Amino acid sequence: MITLTSSRLWMGSLLLAMSCYVSADAPTPSKSGHEFVKDETREMQDDEFQNPGFIAVEAGRVLFNAKPASGKSCASCHGEAGEKLDVNNLARYPIYDKAQGGIVRLQDKIMSCREQQSGEAPLPAYDHDLLALETFVRHLAAGEHVNVQTDGDMAPLLKKGEELYRTRFGLIDMSCAHCHDMYPGQMIRGQKISQGQGNGFPAYRLDTGEMANLDLRIKQCLTLMRAEPFAPDAEESKLLGAYIMSRSNGLKIETPAVRY
16 A cells, blocks of 8 residues: 555656656746646536635635724625735735735735734634635635736845745755656656746645645645644744745746646
8 A cells, every 4th residue: 555655755766767857858837737627627627617726715705894893804804705905916926025024925914904903803814715715815816917016125135035035955865856847747647747837826735625725735735745844933934935926027927726
């Protein structure tokens, strides 16, 4: 019997072997993970009635309209359907905000608003309610093009994020670039390796049966590489996530995507 642990070790061994040589192919255009998943997964994502991620969208909608003890919900400012939110602005996340200390992810902004406007206690990282709220809000911008700032104060931060993207981690001694720059389209465990784009996140993961935002997906990847994941609010998480999202500039937002 092949256990989950042995399967992951096998995957790591294969990827390590693949990393012993460098592809000479020219860089390819950015492609959404939608192009790399199986046909049935693509069909599932494209049908709102089949896409399990829409359960999170609807849960997020309920939370968006829920009134806490203060009596002020997210909808009090942004409309019951979030119609007062600027979808072009949502497509820019993560953003740089000097007043808030640098990179601000969408989940950070949601938590900040909850605390300041509603007096709500912070939700734990990867909490189902927080993921649902992020999924609902990001879904409002579905179809818009990712547009993360790449100049000004953001430029040196993205450079640091790229350095992390190309850093080898864990016992498998691999970087994000090994899979997602060198081998997109190659098969592993019956699945195609994608370019690792962030335009579909938060996404429903068939592997875990749960929603994952980009930060959680990075944590899961580091675990597969047998590396110690970054803490949720670690600067490394924000830098790497911002760089990955910047690579998705120009791709349409697909939240909630369905990924393996």
